[in-house]
Amino acid sequence: MATANSISEQPTAPVLADPGLLVLLAPMPSEELERVLANLTSFFPAEGLMVATADALSADSWPGLRVIPTSATNASWTLTAADFLSAYQLAGEHEARAILMLGPRSSSLQSTALRDLANAVLASSADLAISCYDLPPNAGLINSAILYPLTRSLFASRVRFPLAIDLGLSLRMAERLAAVAQKSMGLNQSDALLWPVNEAAVAAFVTSEVEVGPRATPQPAENDINAILASVTGSLFADIDVKAAFWQRVRYLPPPRYPFPHAPSADAATDISPMLDAFRLAYTNLQEIWSLVLPPNTLLGLKRLSVTEGAEFRMPDSLWARIVFDFLIAYRLRTINRGHLLGALIPLYLAWVASHINITASGTNPERHIEAVAAAFEADKPYLVSRWRWPDRFNP
Amino acid sequence: MQNFLATMLQDLPSQNPQPVYADNTSIWHHMSQALHQSLDRVLSLLIAILPGILAFFVALGIFTLIGMVISALLRRGLSWARFDDYLARTRGTTDWTPTSSPSALIARGSFWACVVLGLIIGVSAFDASYATAATLPISLLPYLTHAVGAIFLLIAGNLIARFLARSVLIGAVNAQLQYARFLSMGVKWLVLVLTAAMVLDHLEVGGVVVELAFGILFGGIVLTLALAIGLGSRDLVSRSLESHVERSNEHGIPPHSAAPANVSEAIRHF
Numbered sequence A: 001m002a003t004a005n006s007i008s009e010q011p012t013a014p015v016l017a018d019p020g021l022l023v024l025l026a027p028m029p030s031e032e033l034e035r036v037l038a039n040l041t042s043f044f045p046a047e048g049l050m051v052a053t054a055d056a057l058s059a060d061s062w063p064g065l066r067v068i069p070t071s072a073t074n075a076s077w078t079l080t081a082a083d084f085l086s087a088y089q090l091a092g093e094h095e096a097r098a099i100l101m102l103g104p105r106s107s108s109l110q111s112t113a114l115r116d117l118a119n120a121v122l123a124s125s126a127d128l129a130i131s132c133y134d135l136p137p138n139a140g141l142i143n144s145a146i147l148y149p150l151t152r153s154l155f156a157s158r159v160r161f162p163l164a165i166d167l168g169l170s171l172r173m174a175e176r177l178a179a180v181a182q183k184s185m186g187l188n189q190s191d192a193l194l195w196p197v198n199e200a201a202v203a204a205f206v207t208s209e210v211e212v213g214p215r216a217t218p219q220p221a222e223n224d225i226n227a228i229l230a231s232v233t234g235s236l237f238a239d240i241d242v243k244a245a246f247w248q249r250v251r252y253l254p255p256p257r258y259p260f261p262h263a264p265s266a267d268a269a270t271d272i273s274p275m276l277d278a279f280r281l282a283y284t285n286l287q288e289i290w291s292l293v294l295p296p297n298t299l300l301g302l303k304r305l306s307v308t309e310g311a312e313f314r315m316p317d318s319l320w321a322r323i324v325f326d327f328l329i330a331y332r333l334r335t336i337n338r339g340h341l342l343g344a345l346i347p348l349y350l351a352w353v354a355s356h357i358n359i360t361a362s363g364t365n366p367e368r369h370i371e372a373v374a375a376a377f378e379a380d381k382p383y384l385v386s387r388w389r390w391p392d393r394f395n396p
Numbered sequence B: 001m002q003n004f005l006a007t008m009l010q011d012l013p014s015q016n017p018q019p020v021y022a023d024n025t026s027i028w029h030h031m032s033q034a035l036h037q038s039l040d041r042v043l044s045l046l047i048a049i050l051p052g053i054l055a056f057f058v059a060l061g062i063f064t065l066i067g068m069v070i071s072a073l074l075r076r077g078l079s080w081a082r083f084d085d086y087l088a089r090t091r092g093t094t095d096w097t098p099t100s101s102p103s104a105l106i107a108r109g110s111f112w113a114c115v116v117l118g119l120i121i122g123v124s125a126f127d128a129s130y131a132t133a134a135t136l137p138i139s140l141l142p143y144l145t146h147a148v149g150a151i152f153l154l155i156a157g158n159l160i161a162r163f164l165a166r167s168v169l170i171g172a173v174n175a176q177l178q179y180a181r182f183l184s185m186g187v188k189w190l191v192l193v194l195t196a197a198m199v200l201d202h203l204e205v206g207g208v209v210v211e212l213a214f215g216i217l218f219g220g221i222v223l224t225l226a227l228a229i230g231l232g233s234r235d236l237v238s239r240s241l242e243s244h245v246e247r248s249n250e251h252g253i254p255p256h257s258a259a260p261a262n263v264s265e266a267i268r269h270f
Helices: A032-042 A081-093 A113-121 A141-155 A169-186 A196-203 A225-242 A272-284 A287-294 A296-306 A317-333 A337-361 A366-379 A381-389 B002-014 B025-081 B081-090 B102-132 B142-174 B180-205 B208-232 B234-250
Strands: A021-025 A048-052 A066-069 A099-104 A127-131 A167-170 A209-214
Touching: A021 A032, A021 A081, A032 A048, A032 A099, A032 A113, A048 A081, A066 A141, A066 B234, A081 A099, A081 A169, A081 B025, A099 A113, A099 A169, A113 A141, A113 A167, A113 B234, A141 A225, A141 A337, A167 A169, A169 A196, A196 A209, A196 A296, A225 A317, A225 A337, A272 A287, A272 A296, A272 A337, A272 B142, A272 B180, A287 A296, A287 A317, A287 B142, A296 A317, A296 B081, A317 A366, A317 A381, A337 A366, A337 B025, A337 B142, A366 A381, A381 B002, B025 B102, B081 B102, B102 B142, B142 B180, B180 B208
Parallel strands: A021 A048, A021 A099, A048 A066, A127 A209
Antiparallel strands: A099 A167, A127 A167
């Protein structure tokens, strides 16, 4: 069973003399590359490192370091199927023992974070070491609203960032991910997102979560919430659909991480009115589409929300969980076109964001609220399972 | 003058008044003859096309039965060969609805292919039988063959109209356009008007009137939409242009397009 323990809280494993570690780096400016290499070589001997990068790197500056030139990856803001496939192939060619994949702007990671990620797969029994970032309160909101609660409730994993872009992989984990990536590549979807936590859970591999501290998170080139939400959520929904046989069984979560990491409350001055306007506009226009997906109870809840004033705007966690589950079922059943479906989810997501900001502005720890949301997803999982199995018979 | 009057008076008694009808039965005789001939013509036509109509239904029925048999065989065969599992293993895709597994899709596709084949053969048989009876024209019959195509046009037009209307509605709502529903309705009616014009043209109903009406309606809707978007989106366009100029000056990168992403600088969705 996968576990999600912080390596940082455990005694640091001794650094291996010849780690045989393949480090796959996303394209980055030369000064950032130098910083990452400096961080890596501060803990690992250069002779034991293989650095695969598409950027030009002079061997003279880093004596002993094995530089493997690769083609530029597609990782503009996250890791894709092509990256995972490339990582496994390079690891096989150069007989690496483990892989460290670092996404764009990884120079903002501390050297200890790189060490812990690598050690988690080199020195301990973990197959997947995944980063847990310390982000500002209003960052990574798609992750907090959808990715984390869904992953936690369905795959029984407390990994806080299922789509983390800095990973440590054992060879067998890399092989499994490469097999999934190969299928995506076969469908000409080299930019497809993979879900390592879900794969590890299905394969019963050990997952280890590593606190890596703050990180500069790369943003998609096209900073369009419509496109991001549709691609990320659609990819997760599709992965959940594939793994339905796994998550429908009862799973038990590992113990929670207490206390909550300290996170400053969101700035009370954050303007949520544009998001509320977007939600209200959608409520007046998209009811016909929502009514195809959502049951009457949920629509009633949305109606109440639509007339709530900005300061009192709170979306109940159970309502949000039910909305996401109903959209997931509609995605599976193709109740409406999937592009339309994910487009219709955006105003609801914005309503959740507005509610989250209001809650955190009132003094609640953002992490506590996100944990409460995830707990609501867990509590409502039987509803999802029932509707998944009998979509026509069980429709409240 | 006297001679003229004398001549006229002499001629009048000599003119025998012509009877309007030869006898009382002749009008009924002609009517019944005309009716009999008309009835003969219609019956002859019906007799001529009846085999075609029967052939149409027989072909449709037989091919539907064949389709059902082939579909059932395919379903069982593919299920026995575990075709769905094989596809999931090799292609890694389960992008199917629960009621439409790959094998179910193939079986259903084969069934409908047979039905369509039967329809084509039936229509062709009907068409052939009608051609032999074409010397007796009945104005309604040509539409029967065209009606099939018109129905397909109508269904396709409705589906496309609904799809486009939803796409526009969701896109406009997410772009926070206040007139999203109006825009969506406009697009929907554009496609529906186009579909209606195509259907009527296919049925050869209305002629120039339909073309004229379609041109006026289509042009009117396009003009209305253009005015609405032009007047309603002034703020959006100016905001977009300002944002473009500012971002280009600051970073030299193109701007993002969606309004919700601009809601706050402090919010980062990913």
